[in-house]
Amino acid sequence: MYALNYVKAKSVKEAAGFLARNPEAKLLSGGMTLLPTLKARLARPTHLVDIGHLAELRKIAVKGGRLLVGAGARHHEVATSAVVKKAIPALAGLAGEIGDPQVRNRGTIGGSVANNDPAADYPAAVLGLAATVVTTKREIAADRFFQGLFTTALEDGEIIVRIEFPLPKRAAYSKFHHPASGYAMAGVFIAQTAGGVRVAVTGAGPGAFRWTAAEAALANGLKPAALEGVKLDSREFNNDMHADREYRANLVRVMAKRALAKLSGKK
Amino acid sequence: MNMAKVTIKVNGKNHTKTVEDRTLLVDFLRDELKLTGTHVGCDTSQCGCCTVHVNGRAVKSCTMLAAQANGASVVTIEGMAKKDKLHPIQRAFSECHGLQCGFCTPGMIMATAGLLKDNPNPTDAEIYKGLEGNLCRCTGYINIVKAVKMSARLLRGGKR
Ligand SMILES: Cc1cc2nc3c(=O)[nH]c(=O)nc-3n(C[C@H](O)[C@H](O)[C@H](O)COP(=O)(O)OP(=O)(O)OC[C@H]3O[C@@H](n4cnc5c(N)ncnc54)[C@H](O)[C@@H]3O)c2cc1C
Ligand code: FES
Ligand code: FES
16 A cells, blocks of 8 residues: 555544645545555545544434435445335445445445446435435535536535435335446436436446436336337447446346336335 | 554454554554464455454455554454364364365455354355355355355354
């Protein structure tokens, strides 16, 4: 591991102050993405500001029709939380499908959402459930938060504090795991929300996106048959050694149908 | 480069060392404490050879800084046996031939301990999923799965 300076923040406020004074510093949460990135010399921050241990970031609760998940909640905590399982079982299920047990014991929702890996799972849920990303500076709607490949609306020094998920009527996630890494080759999150049906796709394109044609097709009933022939623009889909564009496009359709099957109680 | 004092309880005993901030937990264990049972297979968070428990949860110690574990309680493979008596999971791996070269075994055993804590009686599918973070290049996993099943029986107080 290359040279670095480590700072353990005593509070979110102190971390925010430190970031404001040190523009080249970076937050450290679970470290499951950032530490490998440093080892690969893909980033060279002056300081790592650790917020992974802060209890103020680990709260999980339901309040006013919303599920609030602290940015520091680990994947394992979300997967096994009785509160999450009751409020949005699909979100608990998604967290339990991330990586492997060791990764889930360290990795956090805030780190995953901030990182916005195109194959990450949480962005599909945040987008599919029309969640709000609450930061130290403002509240950002999911539709504005994710801006493509590893890019988000976060400004320098802005810290995600929690994610607020409006409770859906029902929701389901289906993911095709990359057999080695566990990341999503394609993952589809479908939710029936107060604002209508939302379909969010991860893994296939350069970042999570809403499949609006499918949303329109499902507006009159969450039936797999409604997806037949629905347009899916795959021109910008990832085309790499793991899978080509056409294969990913097909996976998206299959995962969407599986998510619908879960919604109707069929496996 | 920054150095800092780090105190970590390892296998029940507190150790305080002054280390560089970049020190990984696995390097703290291997280089500072000479606990070389925890292995480094990939150094890229893939293989699970470096698995130890931090505050009761299995983690990959190549992907955690010693500074992040400051104040925590860590259990390594060296902390599993009681004097000359193997831990039931070690016994099961030995009896089931759950290893060939043995390089992955410390990590497999620590991951198994983590799995069985959450799920004392896993099915085959749950074992595959529970050991997803650990790679073995020798065994083909069949005897590892057998060893996990025997471990579960032994830990539940049953017979081999
Ligand atoms: C072997 C392996 C398999 C994996 N498989 C999957 C998978 O299947 N699906 C999946 O989705 N992910 C997977 N991951 C990634 C994992 O989920 C990471 O935990 C996650 O992407 C990052 O979370 P973290 O807490 O570890 O963040 P860190 O690595 O600590 O940080 C990641 C980035 O986010 C920033 N950041 C952290 N917290 C905040 C915050 N509160 N506010 C603003 N910025 C912040 C950091 O500065 C950094 O840039 C895998 C990782 C590994 C090592
Ligand atoms: S050495 Fe840590 S996961 Fe391979
Ligand atoms: S026994 Fe050789 S790597 Fe597993």
